[in-house]
Amino acid sequence: ILDIMMPQMNGIDAAFKIREEKNMPIIMLSAKSEDMDKISGLTAGADDYLTKPFNPLELIARVKSQIRRYKKYNERAERDIIQIGDLEINRSTRLVFVRGQEIRLTPKEFDILELLVRHKGTVMSVGKIYEAVWQEDAFKSDNTVMVHITKIREKIEDNPKKPIYIKTIWGVGYRI
Structure with missing residues (x-):
């Protein structure tokens, strides 16, 4: 007032x-x-x-x-904003912030991160990630998902070699 x-x-x-x-x-x-x-x-x-x-x-x-x-x-x-530690994802504006700093992701990088965040705690196989994001059969995926995950980690992680957000579950896939 x-x-x-x-x-x-x-x-x-x-x-x-x-x-x-x-x-x-x-x-x-x-x-x-x-x-x-x-x-x-x-x-x-x-x-x-x-x-x-x-x-x-x-x-x-x-x-x-x-x-x-x-x-x-x-x-x-508020429902469109998901906070995980210092990572904030706004699903409606498609913006990502780490400690308040905007992180620029490509559309596919955002889609992968958003998919993992929506399934927080669940291990997502490379095939499931590829099919959900690219809307194609997973047999065409080669290393596409792995390359995108690496790029996302370089942007959101303090130390991409020791990630705190996107964890690799060896032989299975990735998990937030």
Whole structure:
């Protein structure tokens, strides 16, 4: 909840600052009730605008409404983000981060990593990985999966020779 007339930084500037980094509900509260004041507040990133004087119960209802909307909107996004240690995979944006640093993967590398993450703890054979990612019979795979796993490890592991995320299960396949 921001007031347009706050000390040090006004609510409009605060809303712009918040929107640079965060996606959270903002309710602008102000004695300024002119249309242009409301438009400025909403344009700055406020989700709602309430003028003084107001009924405290109305403010509570608006806060609850914004929280409900925020939770519903972000519920799917949270399901799409999978965290394993310092590794974060966002399935909807297809972005991968290690300790907050974005890691650039090719589409096939992402598909392999995402497949392993979805089956965390399960050993996936090279054939199953190939068929799931390339949508072709595994007999065409040669060393394709192994080469891709090596490249993924080089990008996400601190020491690709001693991986902590993608483990090789000798004679069987790979596991997260």
